[in-house]
Amino acid sequence: MIKIKENVNDVQEFNHLYKEVGWRVFPDEISRKALANTFYSVSVYNGDEIIGYGRIIGDSICFLYIHSVMVAPLYQNKKVGTLIMKKLLKKVAEVKKENPNLKVYLGSLKGKEDFYKKFGFVARSETDLGEAMVLKDRV
Numbered sequence: 001m002i003k004i005k006e007n008v009n010d011v012q013e014f015n016h017l018y019k020e021v022g023w024r025v026f027p028d029e030i031s032r033k034a035l036a037n038t039f040y041s042v043s044v045y046n047g048d049e050i051i052g053y054g055r056i057i058g059d060s061i062c063f064l065y066i067h068s069v070m071v072a073p074l075y076q077n078k079k080v081g082t083l084i085m086k087k088l089l090k091k092v093a094e095v096k097k098e099n100p101n102l103k104v105y106l107g108s109l110k111g112k113e114d115f116y117k118k119f120g121f122v123a124r125s126e127t128d129l130g131e132a133m134v135l136k137d138r139v
Ligand SMILES: CC(C)(COP(=O)(O)OP(=O)(O)OC[C@H]1O[C@@H](n2cnc3c(N)ncnc32)[C@H](O)[C@@H]1OP(=O)(O)O)[C@@H](O)C(=O)NCCC(=O)NCCS
Pocket: 021, 069, 070, 071, 072, 075, 076, 077, 078, 079, 080, 081, 082, 083, 107, 108, 109, 111, 112, 113, 114, 115, 118
């Protein structure tokens, strides 16, 4: 049975999913520190097995950033990512009630843009904003 839990931020589960989706896993201490500064997160389980995760980081009221959205390969294309995004956007809607000028960002990996477009995100080039930038030695 699929279960959703909020704000679990378990380091082992987080690093497990990072590995599953093929990302470079942070040492536990780094992940622990990162997760401790998460504003809101969603963990998805099949029974007791972690199968998906997504989180919001940011200043909690003006600028939010959706990050670490990941679904274990075996469970991809079964709407688990949709479940995660809907839950994250529900939290966004709550914050927006408090601050209608809230800005919500994310940095899509190449090839994942169409997934995020389904939830209302657009490329910055389609807006009057400048290009997103990233510090070169961290790419
Ligand atoms: C990207 C990811 C989160 C999507 O989650 P998912 O559970 O597989 O996606 P869903 O089943 O909810 O798909 C929802 C819709 O998005 C589409 N979609 C899913 N992955 C997509 C992709 N990589 N590119 C384009 N569209 C995609 C689906 O076809 C589906 O379309 P539909 O509503 O028309 O049927 C998941 O594949 C994943 O974890 N990938 C590896 C980690 C990753 O790259 N995360 C994103 C970081 S920016």
